[in-house]
Amino acid sequence: MPLQVVFPLNNTLIKMQIKRFKMLRRCSVLRELLSNRPHVEKLWEFVDRVLKQKGDEIEFIVLYGSMAKGNWSVGSDYDVLIGLCIDDGKRFIDRLYDYSLFTSAPIDIFAYSQPEIDLMFKNFHLTLLESLNHGIVLFDRGRWAEMQKQFKEWKTSGVIEQIPVGWRFKKEQGNTRDN
Numbered sequence: 001m002p003l004q005v006v007f008p009l010n011n012t013l014i015k016m017q018i019k020r021f022k023m024l025r026r027c028s029v030l031r032e033l034l035s036n037r038p039h040v041e042k043l044w045e046f047v048d049r050v051l052k053q054k055g056d057e058i059e060f061i062v063l064y065g066s067m068a069k070g071n072w073s074v075g076s077d078y079d080v081l082i083g084l085c086i087d088d089g090k091r092f093i094d095r096l097y098d099y100s101l102f103t104s105a106p107i108d109i110f111a112y113s114q115p116e117i118d119l120m121f122k123n124f125h126l127t128l129l130e131s132l133n134h135g136i137v138l139f140d141r142g143r144w145a146e147m148q149k150q151f152k153e154w155k156t157s158g159v160i161e162q163i164p165v166g167w168r169f170k171k172e173q174g175n176t177r178d179n
Contacts, residue, residue, distance in 0.1 A: 042105030
């Protein structure tokens with residue numbers, strides 16, 4: 001009888017390798033999708049710098065606005081939403097300054113702490129809704145995908161409805177926003 005050597009499979013390691021492969025494949029697709037945008041290399045440089053310097057603090061990075069929708073024009077900038085996985089204790093304006101130091105490109109950065117993102121989501125904040133609806137995920141640890149799933153459920157069930165000038169909300173759904 002031939003000798004068989006069986007190596008135990010480490011499911012966690014396999015899952016991590018599959019996830020990394022999917023992220024790399026997605027990254028190349030994203031780069032191709034955004035390749036016709038002006039100064040797109042500056043966007044990728046910004047994302048790379050942020051992840052290298054503050055990657056442990058970052059939950060997600062999402063491109064939104066005209067560059068994400070594809071209706072940009074000459075002079076358009078990149079609108080980037082950054083969600084932190086921590087409460088850094090900083091004021092919003094101080095955080096914006098910190099992240100602006102990572103680029104000199106035309107990138108408007110909106111970086112929110114975890115509690116701020118939680119509150120924005122609970123209150124159906126317009127920036128967050130627009131990002132969930134049209135945003136292009138540049139980096140995500142999983143939180144953005146969770147919020148997007150809930151967002152789609154809200155749209156399907158009529159909790160929120162897109163209208164020409166923004167969004168309409170059902171008051172009885174427990175949000176704290178006044179209609």
